[in-house]
Amino acid sequence: MNIAVVLRQVPDLIETLEIAGDGTCLDYGAARFIVNEWDNHALEQALLLKESRGGSVTVVALDFGEVDNTLYEASAKGADNIVKIPWDADQPPALRQAVALYAEVLRSIAAELILVGCQAHDELEGPLAPQLAFALKLPYVGVVRGVQPSDEPGSIRVFKEFPGAVVARMAVRLPALIGILAAEKAPRYVPVSRIRAAMKSTQIQEQEVSPPPTESLATVSRLYVPEAPQRAEMLEGSVEEVAERLYQILAEKGLVR
Amino acid sequence: MSAQDILVLGETKQGAPSDITLELAACARQLAAQTGGQAVVVLLGPEGKQAAVHVVGADRVLVIDDDALASYMPEPYVAVLSHLLESGKPRALLAGSTSVGLDVAPLLAARLNVPIIGGCQKIEAADGTLKVTASFCAGKMLADLEVSATPAVLVVLPGSYRAAAEGAAPQVETIRSPVPLEPGPVRFEQMILPAVADVDITQQDVLVAVGRGIQQQENLALAEELAEVLGGAVCASRPIVDQGWLPLTRQVGKSGMTVKPKLYLALGISGAPEHLEGIKGANLIIAVNTDPKAPIFDVAQYGVQQDLLDFAPALIETLRASKSEAV
Helix, strand or coil, X not given: CEEEEEECEEECCCCCCCECXXXXXXXXXXXXXXXXXXXXXHHHHHHHHHHHHCCEEEEEEECCCCHHHHHHHHHHHCCCEEEEECCCCCCCCCHHXXXXXXXXXXXXXXXXXXXXXXXXXXXXXXXXXXXXXXXXXXXXXXXXXXXXXXXXXXXXXXXXXXXXXXXXXXXXXXXXXEEEEECCCCXXXXXXXXXXXXXXXXXXXXXXXXXXXXXXXXXXXXXXXXXXXXXXXXXXXXXXXXXXXXXXXXXXXXXXX | CCCCCEEEECCEECCEECHHHHHHHHHHHHHHHHHCCCXXXXXXXXXXXXXXXXXXXCCEEEEECCHHHXXXXXXXXXXXXXXHHHHHCXXXXXXXXXXXXXXXXXXXXXXXXXXXXXXXXXXXXXXCEEEEEEEECCCCEEEEEEECCCCEEEEECCCCCCCCCCCCCCEEEEXXXXXXXXXXXXXXXXXXXXXXXXXXXXXXXXXXXXXXXXXXXXXXXXXXXXXXXXXXXXXXXXXXXXXXXCCHHHEECCCCECCCCCEEEEECCCCCHHHHHHHCCCCEEEEECCCCCCCHHHXXXXXXXXXXXXXXXXXXXXXXXXXXXXX
């Protein structure tokens, strides 16, 4: 099965996020980037499928943030082809523009299965995956925790997650685009030595795409850090002092004897 | 349906409207009062007939009674709702940020070429414009947005609105699907219920919850020990379950369990909205996190800004020492 995976860069939320001068978007220049965790699970799921049934995995990414590191790591993990879409702007594309960019490249790849993270934490205009599926005229199921080959030719089985640890098993006819919440196994670890080796051997194919006009249908008027109506009472001191204070609180509330 | 109406994509669970449906109904009613329209909850599938009578807060409930909608599949849902939006042209469609809403809402917006906003927490209508406050970057940022195009598709975070406690029973109308629903490329096969859990975290008085800050699977032993000393059980946020370190039955949040313990001790959990949704009923939340800006401190009563790997052993020791003294 030939599988395509979209890998996106997102700001690392462990770092402090800065707001750009106009107050309506993040200052991406000040951000540290990581791979979108749900896309990382999509890559893992693609590699698991390839290992069980053969085929190839093609990774598609926009040249934004620290994407080369992500792409070399994907190659070290087992991705067969790497396609990078040039992007010079300081900001990532608006969602509709991103859909058009990825769709054009994915059409040229003609994969039977496309796996994309079902969300990313910097999406204001809804998730990319279903909107990309619509642009490619492909069936879509998202919030999926695991994809398996099916005995039915030309189909896969997906496991869609619902609240309460309930999962719906669905059969999906290929070609299709699936929004991944989690792979069947945790994303694999690759040692730095293999990533370094991949940096020397990986051929990154750049595919120019004519950028479509930006046409967001919603306007951001302000971006800001939320002010909580209440904040926790912070317990200060050494770990031993705080542990003692917390014990007293729990005892006062009858939660420990 | 009129151009001032607010539509709600309703969801059902065991013959009753889900919590998010009642929250969206309340939101829709507030908005409809501003637009001069009605709040209309759409329930898809035969179960909707049973659930409709339990809807509170809406003006109308529209049940689409068709066996093709009995089990959720994206395509028939999108087909029916597209027809309703195109024919009725309401001001907005509200969907929950749920497994169903995250499929259907963006597919609808793409199909109809209309605006969509995710993570909505507050929505107001004024001067023909919808003003929306949306959560961004896992709750670390908020964005104010304006939408003029109609209909707008708004994906609302659970917990953003309070369901109406009571109200006049809405008018219920049941119709067959207004569009033909043929079998498509996605076919529902089976609903898989969780295996009998070793521990039912929904019934625990004390929960020690772990997040990314636990760093390694081996460190879970620390949480297990702390839970044992406190007389509780260990649960986790989604990334820990995604790593396969704990089963899905131990996951707290939007796609996991909703818990109501007397004590929820959150270790290394940042507090993404999806996780906070699952702990709204907790009596006492204590959070341990190295990041002073972590959103979990916005909902916790007490906070500890320390590395859980340093703090948990100290707390275990203190608790054990106090028990020894008590003997």
